[in-house]
Amino acid sequence: MNSNLSGKKIAIFGGNGFIGSHLTSKLCEEACQIHIITRNPKKKRKFFFANDPGQVNFEKIDNYNQLNVTEKIKGCDIVFNLVGILAENKSSNFNFVHEEIPHLIANGCKENKVRNFIHLSALNVNKISDSSYAKSKYKGELKLKESFPSSTIVRPSVVFGRGDNFTNFFSNLSKFSLFLPVIGTPEIEIKKNKFPKIDFRKKVKFQPIYVGDLVKFLISISNKKNKTYDLAGPFEKTFEQIFDIILKYKRRKRIYIPIPFFAANLIAFFLEVLPNAPLTQDQVKLLKYNSVSKKGLQNLKQFVKTPLSLETVIKNYL
Known part of the structure; x- marks a missing residue:
């Protein structure tokens, strides 16, 4: 170098x-x-x-x-x-x-x-x-x-890497919870005079x-x-794929819970009263966009x- x-x-x-x-x-x-x-x-x-x-x-x-x-x-x-x-x-x-x-x-x-x-x-x-x-x-x-x-x-x-707040957070979460949240899938779209549309395919991607x-x-x-x-980085990954990698290495099996954006936003609203909220409403907005x-x-x-x-x-x- x-x-x-x-x-x-x-x-x-x-x-x-x-x-x-x-x-x-x-x-x-x-x-x-x-x-x-x-x-x-x-x-x-x-x-x-x-x-x-x-x-x-x-x-x-x-x-x-x-x-x-x-x-x-x-x-x-x-x-x-x-x-x-x-x-x-x-x-x-x-x-x-x-x-x-x-x-x-x-x-x-x-x-x-x-x-x-x-x-x-x-x-x-x-x-x-x-x-x-x-x-x-x-x-x-x-x-x-x-x-x-x-x-x-x-x-x-x-x-990601030693000391990060991303993979380490979800690895630690999987120690204590049987469930891992997958935010952004499904997404529920509500239009006036139309039946709510549920999109199970939309998945936020990271690289x-x-x-x-x-x-x-x-x-x-x-x-x-x-x-x-x-x-x-070299590969695009969804939340599920990142979880798969973490759990495979830790030899754990967990259940993925899909959380639509409106529900994630509501959860974040209540979490924001905590000193170090694990999720905020602004972060939910960010998760609507691929990185x-x-x-x-x-x-x-x-x-x-x-x-x-x-x-x-x-x-x-x-």
Whole structure:
């Protein structure tokens, strides 16, 4: 992997999260200095980091304002932004996390004449208009481009691997429940003066990408400017197919319960009163859209010649 990162100073916002910790681990193989900017520096995922004293530094940022962000970026050659949330809570909302923070970082990159800024977004957010998550992600892309036009945006499909909140969540759920929910099939369509139409064929599809392949890609394009990459893994999968893979490896048998969107939305409404809701109404909206991209796989293969599938990798971490 020819990344030319030797001697470079790299800042990672959100570097102690799932993707960030894997990125840090991979960057530790390079002769570069890594600065993780985070609100929670004590939350270190030491398991993922190389044991090279001094190569990785954690820097706390108490408040995301322009002065603080610009100061943290000072002297950096490359900046990664991996900050993101899947659901809003009392301390974080989509507007601030997905729009304002990227804008602040982009301004800081411009002020400090950073060589490159790589921003992690999500697949198809530019095509989804009814989800607050997707809209905030896309607006964040537009804002950062206004401030730092040469920045590079990466939009992956759902990411899996050690420490993820996707396959691990359903694996843990299958420990305690005989049933697994399949949202989006069937879908019940009600039209005025017509009998309700039940569609059992509609199934949301994902194109899961392995976190190891994603971070290889991020490092490989760290010198690319003014690019936008959709990214996707080697195979399209439905919920049922993903469950099949998890259960086969765990040697479990479970019953799949189809949940139409209106029922999932109602369930999410009540779940949202919980501090860490496992499902929100906004996430139900997202599940109406496929997270797949043929171009995304082509982009990945430019830098990762043989992308790994869920079937291949799952035994290594689940």
